[in-house]
């Protein structure tokens with residue numbers, strides 16, 4: 001049963017155009033002209049309750065605009081959005097109680113106050129009873145390993161601690177639909193891992209639905225079975241991460257360890273040769289020839305060990321982002 005339904009969703013921003021001259025500035029003051037930026041174009045998808053979906057795309061592809069329409073911060077130009085049975089831009093309190101939006105590059109916590117004070121403000125806004133509030137802060141604080149930092153002013157926290165505190169603040173009303181825009185932005189590897197682990201645990205413990213954008217592929221591979229890829233405002237892929245790799249990475253790397261060293265000339269008939277060092281040889285093999293090539297290698301040569309690897313996911317996604325084609 002879908003908890004998020006998006007149908008033919010589009011957003012066109014009007015952007016004022018101004019000549020960079022004094023005359024242009026004066027004209028702009030009296031008579032503005034606009035051009036249209038089609039940030040999101042006829043995007044449709046559905047997400048089931050409890051799914052964790054990665055939302056990928058190069059800079060300016062339309063991810064944040066889509067998240068803003070899903071959370072009711074931006075009014076769509078056309079199309080339909082439903083989240084947990086609500087129309088987001090109506091911003092009804094039942095809707096706001098159900099969702100949260102975390103933007104890695106923006107903070108909601110007040111800089112000079114301890115996190116706990118900001119959390120108390122949120123508890124008042126969401127009408128969370130005191131006992132329940134203390135229970136949730138202790139539970140989330142423990143899951144995020146941040147409990148001992150909650151009484152420190154936010155400005156004294158490290159970047160990783162601040163992100164954890166932001167997550168706590170964004171989740172204290174226990175939303176079931178999480179929109180996360182770059183939640184690990186700028187964090188070191190350890191902090192990224194702990195935020196990822198926390199999100200996984202939150203999803204499992206509360207059966208929460210998560211739509212996540214990240215430029216760190218490790219976030220996506222660790223958390224998402226399904227990905228949506230948006231390019232120039234259009235959805236170009238909706239499916240499994242493995243499916244994306246298979247479609248866009250037509251070759252695999254086959255590495256063999258041989259009983260005795262062979263020259264490149266003896267090996268080149270098996271496919272495009274990569275590195276050959278001593279008894280090790282590497283081949284770049286098209287997906288459709290993989291089985292046949294492996295069978296030939298095993299029958300013709302004295303193979304001690306054989307491994308097949310995918311190209312690095314960053315490389316594959318990078319190609320998709322450059323060309324926008326799958």
Ligand SMILES: Nc1ncnc2c1ncn2[C@@H]1O[C@H](COP(=O)(O)OP(=O)(O)OP(=O)(O)O)[C@@H](O)[C@H]1O
Nearest residue numbers: 013015037039057058059060061062063064065066
């Ligand atoms: N308020 C706005 N007014 C005009 N144009 C906008 C506005 N917000 C976004 N845009 C434009 O819409 C397009 C999509 O922007 P958006 O921020 O949604 O992309 P994104 O995929 O989130 O990019 P990034 O990964 O860099 O955050 C871009 O061309 C951007 O310049």
